[in-house]
Amino acid sequence: MIYLILAYEFFKIGLFSIGGGMATLPFLMDLTNKYDWFTASELTNMVAISESTPGPVGINMATYAGYNAAGVPGAIVATLALTAPALIIIVLIAKFLENFSENKNVKAAFYGIRPAVAALIGYAVWELLKIAIVSVTDGNVQVNVINVSVCAVTFALLQVKKLGKLHPLVWIAAGACVGIALRM
Amino acid sequence: MRTKKLAELYISFFKIGGLTFGGGLAMLPMLQREVVQKHGWCTEEELLDIYAIGQCTPGIIAVNTATYVGYKQAGFIGGVSGTLGMVSPSLIIICLIASILQNFIHMPVVLHALAGIRIVVCALMLNTVVSMMKKGIIDKLGALVFLIAFILACFTPVPTALVIVLAGAAGIIAKRIERRRNA
Numbered sequence: 621m622i623y624l625i626l627a628y629e630f631f632k633i634g635l636f637s638i639g640g641g642m643a644t645l646p647f648l649m650d651l652t653n654k655y656d657w658f659t660a661s662e663l664t665n666m667v668a669i670s671e672s673t674p675g676p677v678g679i680n681m682a683t684y685a686g687y688n689a690a691g692v693p694g695a696i697v698a699t700l701a702l703t704a705p706a707l708i709i710i711v712l713i714a715k716f717l718e719n720f721s722e723n724k725n726v727k728a729a730f731y732g733i734r735p736a737v738a739a740l741i742g743y744a745v746w747e748l749l750k751i752a753i754v755s756v757t758d759g760n761v762q763v764n765v766i767n768v769s770v771c772a773v774t775f776a777l778l779q780v781k782k783l784g785k786l787h788p789l790v791w792i793a794a795g796a797c798v799g800i801a802l803r804m
Numbered sequence: 805m806r807t808k809k810l811a812e813l814y815i816s817f818f819k820i821g822g823l824t825f826g827g828g829l830a831m832l833p834m835l836q837r838e839v840v841q842k843h844g845w846c847t848e849e850e851l852l853d854i855y856a857i858g859q860c861t862p863g864i865i866a867v868n869t870a871t872y873v874g875y876k877q878a879g880f881i882g883g884v885s886g887t888l889g890m891v892s893p894s895l896i897i898i899c900l901i902a903s904i905l906q907n908f909i910h911m912p913v914v915l916h917a918l919a920g921i922r923i924v925v926c927a928l929m930l931n932t933v934v935s936m937m938k939k940g941i942i943d944k945l946g947a948l949v950f951l952i953a954f955i956l957a958c959f960t961p962v963p964t965a966l967v968i969v970l971a972g973a974a975g976i977i978a979k980r981i982e983r984r985r986n987a
Contacts, residue, residue, distance in 0.1 A: 799920015
């Protein structure tokens with residue numbers, strides 16, 4: 621039964637996530653509210669691992685999410701379901717539509733979709749950020765100053781042209797070192 | 805002959821999926837080498853066209869490319885072969901890492917490392933959002949769509965998929981009005 625739900629949810633994600641791997645993030649965020657497959661904090665771990673392993677980030681995240689939900693079979697179901705809509709749509713386009721990306725309605729739709737995708741991902745990142753920077757001790761929610769500083773410094777360093785071009789893997793490795801050094 | 809072609813498609817895209825980090829544009833050099841130079845499955849121009857299509861259709865761009873090239877070479881089954889090749893390395897690698905991580909997740913050093921990683925990943929994601937905003941919000945209407953989508957996501961239970969559909973419709977309507985005004 622869980623495989624059917626996984627297939628349905630990831631087919632939907634494949635159908636509506638437009639504009640690269642990170643576009644699946646808001647949908648995965650929705651899943652944390654709907655099912656107990658993984659928590660928002662685990663989702664951030666999944667992003668980190670997906671960014672630092674080979675393969676498309678969107679596929680890696682779906683595989684990881686499926687694995688967390690129902691083991692290896694879950695991973696396979698989620699990944700295949702994610703790719704199914706694209707498989708159907710691309711074959712249809714290849715067969716029937718010449719110059720699809722030049723079509724004026726397609727262009728106009730994307731003119732609207734691009735800022736919306738940025739907003740949806742922005743919201744999901746904001747939610748993950750909130751979880752990453754607060755710490756709960758004895759039921760008290762407190763903003764963790766160290767975490768905020770590390771995040772701000774990283775973001776500032778990313779704006780430096782040469783550093784911004786470094787592979788995410790380098791940043792993630794640095795994050796692991798900082799985390800161990802500061803006992804975060 | 806056909807089986808050989810299907811195997812070639814699977815193996816080529818397996819290599820591309822297994823040896824590139826990040827998907828999307830990061831895959832382009834590897835695609836050029838395997839698909840254009842080595843096998844001659846399509847020309848450089850076609851590859852860029854496929855990329856353009858991949859960016860304006862649902863799904864993961866890398867998978868869309870694998871599907872398209874595979875389909876052009878060997879029909880629907882070819883598309884399936886290319887796609888399966890592309891996702892196979894992810895399935896193997898991620899399942900391995902996830903199962904290994906489960907055994908180590910309770911060690912303090914792993915917890916500290918993951919906590920540090922999560923913060924850095926948040927900064928990386930924030931950076932992605934900023935560059936997507938720069939590329940996506942090119943005029944007043946773009947800013948309006950961004951704002952409305954953000955508010956809908958924050959304060960209403962409107963499904964994410966519906967926000968995407970509405971934004972696409974808004975884009976089409978806005979361009980129609982613009983054309984009519986200019987006509």
